[in-house]
Amino acid sequence: MENTKPIEISSTKMFEGFNKRYKHHSPTLNCSMNFHIYFPPSTSPSQKFPVLYWLSGLTCTDENFIIKSGAQRVASTEGIALVVPDTSPRGLNVEGEADSYDFGVGAGFYLNATVEKWKNWRMYDYVVKELPKLLSDNFPQLDTSRASISGHSMGGHGALTIYLKNLDKYKSVSAFAPIVNPINCPWGQKAFTNYLGDDKSTWEEYDATCLISKFNDVAATILIDQGDDDKFLHENQLLPSKFDEACRNAKAPLLLRMQPGYDHSYYFVASFIDDHIRHHAQALNPSRVGNCRI
Numbered sequence: 001m002e003n004t005k006p007i008e009i010s011s012t013k014m015f016e017g018f019n020k021r022y023k024h025h026s027p028t029l030n031c032s033m034n035f036h037i038y039f040p041p042s043t044s045p046s047q048k049f050p051v052l053y054w055l056s057g058l059t060c061t062d063e064n065f066i067i068k069s070g071a072q073r074v075a076s077t078e079g080i081a082l083v084v085p086d087t088s089p090r091g092l093n094v095e096g097e098a099d100s101y102d103f104g105v106g107a108g109f110y111l112n113a114t115v116e117k118w119k120n121w122r123m124y125d126y127v128v129k130e131l132p133k134l135l136s137d138n139f140p141q142l143d144t145s146r147a148s149i150s151g152h153s154m155g156g157h158g159a160l161t162i163y164l165k166n167l168d169k170y171k172s173v174s175a176f177a178p179i180v181n182p183i184n185c186p187w188g189q190k191a192f193t194n195y196l197g198d199d200k201s202t203w204e205e206y207d208a209t210c211l212i213s214k215f216n217d218v219a220a221t222i223l224i225d226q227g228d229d230d231k232f233l234h235e236n237q238l239l240p241s242k243f244d245e246a247c248r249n250a251k252a253p254l255l256l257r258m259q260p261g262y263d264h265s266y267y268f269v270a271s272f273i274d275d276h277i278r279h280h281a282q283a284l285n286p287s288r289v290g291n292c293r294i
Helices: 064-068 072-078 123-138 154-165 186-196 200-206 240-250 266-284
Strands: 007-014 017-026 031-039 049-055 081-085 142-152 173-176 222-227 254-259
Touching (some): 031 123, 049 123, 049 266, 064 081, 072 081, 072 266, 123 142, 123 154, 142 154, 142 266, 186 200, 222 240, 254 266
Parallel strands (some): 049 142, 142 173
Antiparallel strands (some): 007 017
């Protein structure tokens, strides 16, 4: 039987806390998976930290955000643990899994695939069910009942759809340049056709613009940052105006900030990540006196 208990494989100190990387066998995905946790500095052995899940974008692993974003600085002062999973199953050797950057390995789209060939691509269940239980069972310093979720691009899509379908599990959501209307963009249409099949009614269950009309009783304002020099914005992969319109129709609170001159990269994410951490801190630590909020 494979070892499902997480094993620490690296640890680095940062802003008085620690980035720690773990590996474990995932029964949901039927493969070995890595994830990162940033533990902020603790003031007492009994201190429990709320959790902010970060979902990364196409081609990324659990390492990109941890290395590039600089999110640990404000997470350390706000007392928030950062949990960063990988973006897909790996090592399953399914034919065609690595043929393109936008499908298969590194491109799980945070859904549960129903097409038999891709049956192990169940990143929705991994993020929503398996990973929180794994954290709760193995890391007593984490309070997984206080959780929020964020992400970038494909990961922004994942964060928004997971949040909207599980409003009881997450206190807040934010995203950078998210794919908000995948049923109407090339990335989403390719992924959904291959993972979910041709029945487009099933696609809507993983489309934030469709979901907001059903699940709009959000407790905190949805925060989205989008660079206006993002090439994928101009290639109609992201479609933020569609989500903005859907939120207005549903009377769901959305703060969509168009950021002049910014592209789709982690330079963009790093420029505004402090605002996002503080946005989530308001929901996760409402009684804590912290830095000024957005």
